[in-house]
Amino acid sequence: xNNNFAIEVQSVTRRFGDLTAVDxxxxxxxxxxxxxxxxxxGAGKTxxxxxxxxxxxxxxxxxxxxxxxxxxxxxxVHSCVGxxxxxxxxxxxxxxxxxxxxxxxxxxxxxxxxxxxIETLLRFTNLWERRKDAVRTYSxxxxxxxxxxxxxLHDPELIFFDEPTQGVDxxxxxxxxxxxxxxxxxxxxxxxSTNNMLEADTLCDxxxxxxxxxxxxxxxxxxxxxxxxxxxxxxRTTPPLTDPEDVLAQFAVRNISNPRxxxxxxxxxxxxxxxxxxIKHINRTHQLDSIQLSRPSLDDVFLFHTGxxxxx
Amino acid sequence: MRRFFLLLRNEFKMFRTALxxxxxxxxxxxxxxxxMAAIMVVPTFDMVVVQPQSALEQDxxxxxxxxxxxxxxxxxxxxxxxQADPGHRQVIEVIVQNGQSTALQRFGYIDSNLxxxxxxxxxxxxxxxWNQQLGPQAITIVEHPxxxxxxxxxxxxxxxxxxxxGYLAAAMIGGYLMAQDFENETILEYRLSPISPLxxxxxxxxRLLITxxxxxxxxxxxxxxxxxxxxxxxxxxxxxxxxxxxxxGCIGLLAGLLLRSTLPTFLVALSTAFGFWxxxxxxxxxxxxxxxxxxxxxxxxNTAVVEMLFPHFYFGRQVQADLLGAILQLxxxxxxxxxxxxxxxxxxxxxxxx
Numbered sequence: 001x002n003n004n005f006a007i008e009v010q011s012v013t014r015r016f017g018d019l020t021a022v023d024x025x026x027x028x029x030x031x032x033x034x035x036x037x038x039x040x041x042g043a044g045k046t047x048x049x050x051x052x053x054x055x056x057x058x059x060x061x062x063x064x065x066x067x068x069x070x071x072x073x074x075x076x077v078h079s080c081v082g083x084x085x086x087x088x089x090x091x092x093x094x095x096x097x098x099x100x101x102x103x104x105x106x107x108x109x110x111x112x113x114x115x116x117x118i119e120t121l122l123r124f125t126n127l128w129e130r131r132k133d134a135v136r137t138y139s140x141x142x143x144x145x146x147x148x149x150x151x152x153l154h155d156p157e158l159i160f161f162d163e164p165t166q167g168v169d170x171x172x173x174x175x176x177x178x179x180x181x182x183x184x185x186x187x188x189x190x191x192x193s194t195n196n197m198l199e200a201d202t203l204c205d206x207x208x209x210x211x212x213x214x215x216x217x218x219x220x221x222x223x224x225x226x227x228x229x230x231x232x233x234x235x236r237t238t239p240p241l242t243d244p245e246d247v248l249a250q251f252a253v254r255n256i257s258n259p260r261x262x263x264x265x266x267x268x269x270x271x272x273x274x275x276x277x278x279i280k281h282i283n284r285t286h287q288l289d290s291i292q293l294s295r296p297s298l299d300d301v302f303l304f305h306t307g308x309x310x311x312x
Numbered sequence: 313m314r315r316f317f318l319l320l321r322n323e324f325k326m327f328r329t330a331l332x333x334x335x336x337x338x339x340x341x342x343x344x345x346x347x348m349a350a351i352m353v354v355p356t357f358d359m360v361v362v363q364p365q366s367a368l369e370q371d372x373x374x375x376x377x378x379x380x381x382x383x384x385x386x387x388x389x390x391x392x393x394x395q396a397d398p399g400h401r402q403v404i405e406v407i408v409q410n411g412q413s414t415a416l417q418r419f420g421y422i423d424s425n426l427x428x429x430x431x432x433x434x435x436x437x438x439x440x441x442w443n444q445q446l447g448p449q450a451i452t453i454v455e456h457p458x459x460x461x462x463x464x465x466x467x468x469x470x471x472x473x474x475x476x477x478g479y480l481a482a483a484m485i486g487g488y489l490m491a492q493d494f495e496n497e498t499i500l501e502y503r504l505s506p507i508s509p510l511x512x513x514x515x516x517x518x519r520l521l522i523t524x525x526x527x528x529x530x531x532x533x534x535x536x537x538x539x540x541x542x543x544x545x546x547x548x549x550x551x552x553x554x555x556x557x558x559x560x561g562c563i564g565l566l567a568g569l570l571l572r573s574t575l576p577t578f579l580v581a582l583s584t585a586f587g588f589w590x591x592x593x594x595x596x597x598x599x600x601x602x603x604x605x606x607x608x609x610x611x612x613x614n615t616a617v618v619e620m621l622f623p624h625f626y627f628g629r630q631v632q633a634d635l636l637g638a639i640l641q642l643x644x645x646x647x648x649x650x651x652x653x654x655x656x657x658x659x660x661x662x663x664x665x666x
Contacts, residue, residue, distance in 0.1 A: 055503060057664045074664070079506040089497040093329040098322070105318040106505035106512075134328075 003067060006031045006158050006189040007052060012061030014047055014213075021047040023213035024061070029191060029206075031157075034184055036200040036207030037193040040306050044213040045193045049160055052191070053083060066157055079107070082151030086162040086193075088143045092136040096127050096146050099135060100153055107154035114153070121149040125179060141172025148179060158189045165199060177203055197298040211306045224301045230254075231271035232296055236263050236289040237282060247285070251278060255303075262289075267300070315507075319515035326489055333578075337484040338527040341477035342534045349466045349538050355384070357433060360391045362405040368413055369406040371444075376437040382455050384462025388433050402430050459627050463541065469595070470535035471543075471625050474528045475617045476589040478553040481527035482520040483564035483581035489516075490568025491577040502661055509657055517561055524557035525550050543624040552624075555642035556617045560585070562649035569653075569660045593618040597631055616642055 007029040014022040022044045029035040039045045050056040052063060054074040063070040065077045090099050097118065104114045122128040125145040135143060144164065151159050164180065165173040180190055180203060194200050200207055201221045209217040209224075217224055233253070240262040241247055248256065252269040259265050268274065271293050282288045296304075327334055364370040373390055380386035396403045401420045406413055417434055419427050443450035493499040502512065532549060536542045543549050560581075567580040592614025598606045609615045616638035622631045632638055 053504065054664060075506045078504050081504070083500070083504055085497065085500060087497055089500055091326070091329055091496075091498060094325060098325050101318065102322045102325070103501065105315060105322050106501055106507050109315075109506075111314055111318065 004030055005064070006033070006066055007035075007191070008062075008064040009048075009052065010062045010064075012048075012051060012058045012063060014051060014056060014058050021213050022051065022058070025210070025213060025215055026061075027208050027215055027218055029189060031189055032184065032187050033205045034180065034190040034192060034203050036204035037191060037210060038195075038197075038200055038207055038302060039210035041195075043210045043306075045210055046162075047213075048210065049162065049191070049193060053081065053160065054078065079109070079154070080157050082154070082156035082159040084144070084147045084151045084159070084161045084164070086166065088147045090135045090143060090146060090150070093134055095133060096122060096131045096135060096138075096149075099146065100150055103150045103153050117153060117155075121152055124182075125149045126175065139169075139172070141168040141175065144168055144172065144176060145179065148176065152183065152188075156188070158191070159183070160191045160193075162193045163196075164192060164194065165196060173199075197302055201298045209302060209305050216305050217301070221298055221301075225296050225298065228267075228296045228301060228304055230267040230269045230296065232265065232294045232300065233268045233271055233275075233278070234259075234263060234265045234290075234292040234294070235282065236291075237286040238262065238289055239286065241282075241286065247282070248278075250281070267296070316511060316515055319512065320518055323515050323519035330485070330488055330492065333488050334485060334523075337481045337488075338477075338523065338530065341473050341480055341527065342531045345470055345473045345531055346534055346538065348469065355381075355464060356386050356389050357430060358391055359388050359430060359433065360393050360400045360403040362396055362403065363392050363394055364406070366406070371441055372404075372406060372415060372437060375440040376434070378440055379433055379436045381457075381462040383457050383460065384464070388437065401426075404434060459629065461541075461627070463626055464539055467535065467539050467541045467625050470531065470539065471621050472589065472592075472594045472614070472618050474531050474535070474549065474621065475553055475556055475592070475614045476585060476594065477527040477531040478524035478557045479560040479588060479614070480581070480585040482524040482557045482560035483567075483585055484578065485523055486516065486520045486561045486564030487568040487577040487581045488564075488574060490565050491572060491574045494568070494572035495574055499661060509654065509662060513565075513653065513657060516565070517558065520561040520564075521554065521557050524553070524560065528553055528557075541625060543621070544628075545624065548624055549621060552620045553617055555646045556613050558646045559613050559642075559649055562646070562653050565653050566649070566656055569656045572660075588612050588614045591615075597622070599631070613642055613645055 005028045007027075009025055009027050012022055012025045013020065025044070025048065037045045037048060047056065051058055052065060052070070054065075054070050054077055057071070066080050068076045068080075070077055091102065094102070100118045100121070101114075104111065104118070108114050119128065122131050125148060127142060127146055127149065130138065130142070135146065138146065148161070151161075161180070164176050168176065177199070180192075184190060190203075192200070192203060204221060206218065206220050207224070208215045219227065235241070241264055244256050244264045244266070248266065251274060253266045256264060256266040268278070271278075275291070275293060279288060279291060359376065361373055361376070364373050373392070376388045376390050377386070379388050393400070393403065396405045396418060398418075398420060400418070401422050403418050405416050405418070407416050408414070415434060415438060417431065419430070422430075439453075443452055493502065505512075528550060529546065532543070532546055563584055564577070564581050567577040571577050571580070591609055592612035593609055594614070597619070598609035598615050601609070616632070619632040620635070620638065623629055
């Protein structure tokens with residue numbers, strides 16, 4: 001057992017009939033980290049979370065959460081984790097206070113400080129003024145903040161947050177991100193499952209990209225982006241390049257796309273050194289209106305690893 | 313203990329999540345009872361008679377007014393009319409047929425059961441006249457009630473509905489809340505909770521018991537106000553229905569856990585409540601029906617409960633031949649269902665999916 005790790009997933013496999021949802025998956029999450037789980041729909045993220053929460057049993061492999069063996073110490077694990085599911089499962093006809101007291105009865109073994117903790121968390125999530133209103137009257141962002149407050153109520157060491165800002169407006173999104181960062185400062189570990197790459201890039205210390213049940217990339221967002229080794233080049237020409245594959249054939253480019261009629265975008269290896277040659281080459285046949293070189297985003301990393309094919 | 317009371321308080325707060333269901337489950341039996349008591353169960357029948365002309369006809373009307381319970385209400389309320397009319401539901405006219413006086417009873421748009429009741433009442437009146445004519449040779453029927461009062465049927469009917477009220481509230485609300493937890497995915501809160509499931513279920517059962525008691529107490533009060541018959545002790549009445557509420561709560565929770573959908577759960581609660589009420593001595597003591605029906609009825613927990621309630625509404629009159637057996641039946645059913653709920657809860661809520 002390594003006490004530095006909040007989660008240790010070791011060669012875990014989970015099948016549903018013929019479908020292998022999680023396939024020999026291994027990763028560790030350090031204590032105090034904000035760790036992202038990324039992957040296309042059906043990649044195995046939810047199954048992974050359910051396995052770590054002890055809601056599913058793995059067919060192979062082992063899981064340790066906060067030093068506890070999950071298979072035999074599920075109750076100890078449950079007392080130390082908080083979970084904010086994707087579908088905010090609050091009692092909509094009850095107030096925020098009632099929802100939190102309900103959670104306290106289920107999760108808090110010591111009820112002495114619950115009242116003050118509820119007040120602290122409702123103030124922290126800016127819901128104190130609306131604490132007596134039915135949750136049904138809350139906005140999407142308020143519901144997510146309340147769900148976070150609820151997950152934090154029993155002071156868990158580890159919090160799972162599934163799609164933290166789905167359906168939340170921009171202000172609500174930033175508020176939630178701030179709340180997560182503030183809680184991390186108190187030593188909490190967060191596991192965030194998200195499809196929002198900006199969110200993953202902003203929040204996560206490290207992240208794993210899962211596809212077909214396997215971990216296909218695991219590192220910090222910076223390293224993952226740098227690891228691609230290419231830059232994104234955006235060109236505007238007059239007239240537009242009608243046959244970019246032929247024109248650019250002599251350069252190490254890939255994934256050419258046409259975001260706009262007179263604009264093409266592609267990935268290019270060693271773009272910083274090869275840009276001058278590229279400009280000269282284009283200028284021979286076209287008028288180059290603009291050229292832009294940028295580092296790849298997490299979207300690019302994600303697409304690089306998982307491809308562009310639509311997933312169901 | 314503090315945690316238990318907090319769980320219990322939360323259980324009651326769930327009232328707000330299903331207000332209409334609570335209202336229906338708690339008040340429906342009482343509303344039904346009031347309507348049925350007002351509409352259906354009337355001991356005194358209106359009987360229309362053509363205005364008497366002869367002395368015999370006047371004697372018949374007089375005899376009709378004498379028919380009734382020796383310790384209760386009259387059975388006939390005579391209404392005189394100038395002449396028989398097909399529009400009357402029932403009308404009696406004395407005519408002479410083949411030289412003999414005949415009471416001709418004509419029936420309009422009524423059912424065979426009411427025809428029987430009206431004919432029996434008229435027969436009772438003519439028997440009075442007949443016996444007066446026979447003098448010393450008359451065969452007189454002497455009604456000798458053991459009870460000090462002729463207890464109206466609305467008391468029995470209401471007594472059986474007290475059991476129904478407790479059952480319906482516990483089964484419907486228990487099932488509904490459980491199914492709602494699955495539908496709204498709030499069940500996840502319970503799945504991940506480190507708390508003992510026994511404590512959770514204890515709080516839920518306690519809340520269902522209190523809700524069942526409230527529904528039963530409301531019906532008890534309606535029964536008392538309508539019939540002026542109050543059971544010897546409401547506390548005893550509420551104590552007797554505890555096992556039935558427990559059983560109902562178990563059936564509701566099981567339906568919610570297994571079906572995980574509100575509407576089917578609701579229907580299970582409703583159909584078992586009314587099925588148990590009808591089969592479980594809802595309209596009369598099981599012993600008063602056919603042996604087959606009685607055998608089926610004795611399998612239903614309502615029968616044991618109704619027979620245990622009976623003495624408390626009927627001046628201590630015992631109808632339960634095997635009281636210990638009935639108690640054992642209720643306790644055993646409660647235990648088996650309670651264990652089943654714990655098992656199914658562990659399976660449906662707490663178990664890790666393999």
